[in-house]
Amino acid sequence: MKTSRRLGLIMILTGAALWGLSGPMIQWLFEHTGLTSGNFLVVRLLIAGLTILCFLFLSKKDIFSIWKLPKQWMQLIIFAVLGMLGAQYAFIEAIRVSNAVTATLFQFLGPVLIxxxxxxxxxxxxxxTKMMAVIVAILGIYFLITNGSIENVMLSKQGIVFGILTMLGFTFYTLHPVSLIKRWGTMVIIGWGMFIGGVVLFIFNRQFSFHQLAKTLTxxxxxxxxxxxxxxxxSFLLYIGSLKYLSATETSILSSIEPLVAAIISIVWLNESFGLFQLLGGACIIAAVVFLTMPKREKFETKFEKTKQVF
Incomplete structure (x- = not known):
């Protein structure tokens, strides 16, 4: 295996594991503090956004030109508020009202909606193949919510609502900024998206107070x-970095360890328990997304034919 490919595999697996770990960590934080989703997100988005933007600025990347073009920065603000902030808020709330594994699995359903x-x-x-994957994903959602019995719904109404909003949010988060990312680069758009989302939430979240936050945290x-x-x-930087060495298809498939890591950490560390059908539902969702992110059969056959010709 080439050194560059090995580095790419290490980066995507580490990044996916860190993202899978972050869900249980957020759940633990809510269980041990009076921190609200809004207050948590203000801090998270502002610090993460500023970190990325400062890194780009110190690397002499152009991060300000986008603000000279009204159509571009308007699209950026839409992405920041509805995509970045909307998806993150729904995800955090889904963790708060249900658990980290459920929120991660709903987030992971984005490719199905796409x-x-x-x-x-x-x-x-x-x-x-894609139709079968969509059907399997829907079956996985059913098992996840009901644990195999419609009369025994395992998730609260809030959990279901925020789970669906998480799925919709991450779908929009993926689709909307495509043209922006092609022109300005992923890190510039994500950095500004996080920072703007944090500023907007800070302005409209009247309950936020740095003094109150300091009193809440030990x-x-x-x-x-x-x-x-x-x-x-x-996690984000490792994912983006891995794309230099691996294809988008490979990174998408390998990132399927996110919900698996979240489940293992939740069971071992947070003493979470899941029904047999809920675990089956999670497996269905992961399998469906893996199939959806695999290359088209025609492309595979074309490559196979070319390989045969070489030999």
């Missing part, structure tokens, strides 16, 4: 808050 959206946009049915819980921010930012 597949449906693309099919509607193109007015064309997805391939049989040395231990403040350390956990900083660790969550650090691991989340590192």
């Amino acid at each position: 597949t449906i959206y693309v099919a509607i946009q193109n007015r064309k049915w997805p391939s049989s 040395v231990g819980t403040f350390s956990m808050l900083m660790l969550i921010i650090l691991s989340g930012t590192a």
